[in-house]
Amino acid sequence: MTTHSAPYKPMLTTIGLMSGTSLDGVDAAILVTDGVQVERHGPSLTQPYPPATRTMLRSLLDKAARLDAQDPQVLAASHAVTQCHAQAVAALCAQAGGLLPDLIGFHGQTILHQPGRTWQIGDATALSAQTNTPVVHDFRSADVQAGGEGAPLAPLYHAALLQGQKRPVAVLNIGGVANLTYLDPSGTVLACDTGPGNALLDDWTYQHTGQTYDKDGALALSGTMNKAVLAQLMDHPFFTQSLPKSLDRLSFHKGLEHVSSLSAADGAATLAAFTAQAVASTQLPHPPEAWFVCGGGRHNPAIMAALRRCLSGTIQPVEVLGWDGDALEAECFGFLAARSLRGLPLSLPGTTGVKTPTTGGRLSCANLVPQRLLPCAALMVQATNQPPG
Structure with missing residues (x-):
């Protein structure tokens, strides 16, 4: 008798986060996905940046090329960005009835994007600790290191x-x-x-x-x-x-x-x-x-x-x-976070100019208990042992 394995559909409940170059705030959206298919779109919201944070970030854009990651201005801005993202996650989870997501896709705030260099600020480890959730971040660096533009990723x-x-x-x-x-x-x-x-x-x-x-x-x-x-x-x-x-x-x-x-x-x-x-x-x-x-x-x-x-x-x-045009980019980073766990490409030669399809993203887990890592671990194990569907 021939047996058939179950369909490969390890879905994760993700929260994608995006703070764009308009500097207006953080978009957060829930997406249930395996990084290939989308099972369900959840609620979303926007957490506006406080005026002082927006002013700080706008000022930072003018000088970012002359600064490094340990500059006090960059550290202060990174902390402020991280707190706004943590607040957005908390508000969205409350809106969704106390949801505890499996995974967060954290783009961070771009302060510089040039050929051969892309720089997003925000502390993924701190965000993971504050939200008690694994966080995938640093989506663009691998593409740039492989010769791509690092954008767009949607x-x-x-x-x-x-x-x-x-x-x-x-x-x-x-x-x-x-x-x-x-x-x-x-x-x-x-x-x-x-x-x-x-x-x-x-x-x-x-x-x-x-x-x-x-x-x-x-x-x-x-x-x-x-x-x-x-x-x-x-x-x-x-x-x-x-x-x-x-x-x-x-x-x-x-x-x-x-x-x-x-x-x-x-x-x-x-x-x-x-x-x-x-x-x-x-x-x-x-x-x-x-x-x-x-x-x-x-x-x-x-x-x-x-x-x-x-x-x-x-x-x-x-x-x-039937899409939500305000949530779309945030949803994208929940989708890409799941793709990153599976080792699937985030960029293609025709999208960023990278030579071959390239994955990316890094996983930060702070000090999470093993139970909080199980859904993500299961996705990665299944992705290793089965074709990606």
Whole structure:
């Protein structure tokens, strides 16, 4: 008699954490996954950074290239980031009825991203101790060490969610930096950062209004885009580089000098158009038939209108697919944490430019009792002894 082993479905209840380059706070989301399939999406929330923490982080971006990990400013910021993440986990667990997750995926706060170097701050061991949960962190370093850009890392999660979707199709994430995932009918996955997302518009809005972002696109919608200034902004060597490619939040910061002669409203309108034009300039094998937009930028009507002017195909927020566009990146790091435990790739040649599919992430467990490690240990043992499904 022939016997068959049980289907390989070791699912973990994960909490993914993401604090993006917009510096607005920590997104936390529950995801039940084995790193290949998604069984269930859970609740999510955003834990805003206190104003003092946001100010500290924004100041750190301007000097991070000159600092090291033991600099007092970096240590203070890392502690503040870790505490905000621990608070987000506690709040989400309480919201989920006292949930104790199996695993946390902790991206940390990016303070520098350059070719050959990527730097995220946050203390994974302290987070593990405070949450009594194993933590996977340091997702990008292995890719960079293997010759990749270290970003973007969301494409494999997007691809998992887009199963069955008509192709070619793209997911566009507009955070501080904008990035896209492209899938074509052959199964090819391509990705890259496209250019500025909300970062320039956020900084411009703060300079002129004291508000941290252009709420509802009100400032941009009240102005008129300046074509000459937009052309100057687009005259940047990044746009002639081939895929894949990635950016730091400040890569286009000097572009604010081009906009400085404009009124607050016209400058905002021009920067919103710049975000969209940068996406449109990306050289893809075929124009996507559909674009699904996530990240904070999808809440800005000026950016969404500019995208519809620049791109062919339909432009819709990811909610039309039943996804939560505010939780998507956080969910991604729960997904990638499970992949990391299984030794599965987090990046591909077409997503970061790494030479071969590359795994990554490191596991921190503080001083957890063995029972808290069992679900993760079982996943790793089964991944070693069975095909990944």
